[in-house]
Amino acid sequence: MHVVVNAAMSADGKLSSRRREQIEISGPTDFDRVDQLRADSDAVMVGVGTVLADDPSLTIDDPERRAARAERGDPENPARVVADSRVRTPPDATVLDGRAQTYLLVSEAAPPDFIEEMEDAGAYVIAAGRDRVDLTTTLAKLEGEGIDRLMVEGGGELIFGLFEESLVDELFVYVGPKIIGGRDAPTLADGDGFVEDFPELELAGVERVDDGVVLHWTAEN
Structure with a gap:
C-alpha cells in the first residue's frame, strides 16, 4: 500500500487552535489540490478526533472528478477510513452517510455493542490491536480489500502513529500565512514524539x- 499524508498547518506548525476547532488555513487553490489527491486515492483516512472536531465528508467536491472515477470503473468517491481506538465515532457522523464505503478501525477491546x-x-469494522488500533495490521487488511493508495488527512495523533510504524510514503504539507500558537495546540505529528531514530x-x-507554500516530501522507510 502507498500511503500519502496531506495536512495544512500554520506558519508555526499548528493544525488548529488549542480548542481543536477547525481553522481555515489554506485557500481555494489548495482545496482543489486536496480534492485531486482524494480523486487519485482508493481511500481517505482520518482519526476519530478529526471526525469529532470537523465532521468531514471526505468525499470529492468536483463532479468531473467523480465522473472520471466512475468512467474508469471506480466508485465516485474513495472509501473512507476512520481510526478509532477509543470508540468515539458517533453513529450520525457524516462519514457514515452512505456516499462511500466506510471502514472503521478499532482495537480488539472495542465493546461488541459499539x-x-x-x-x-x-461501517465495515476492522479490529486489530489489544487496546489501540494496530495500524500495520489494519492497513494490511485494507490492502486486502483492494485499497492500494491511501490518503491520510490527520490528525496529528494518527500521523505520528503512521510515522512511528514506518507506514508513510509521501507527505504533502501546506504551510499557510497564519500564526496560531499555544503549547496545547495540535501539531502535524503529536503522540509521544520521537527521542531517537x-x-x-x-x-x-x-x-x-495561494498565500502559502506546499512542501512535498518522500519518506525513507
Missing part, C-alpha cells in the same frame, strides 16, 4: 499556492 451500532450505521524525509518539491 461494533454492532457502527455496522448498523453502515527520527524519521528522515527527502524534499521532492516546493510550490507556492
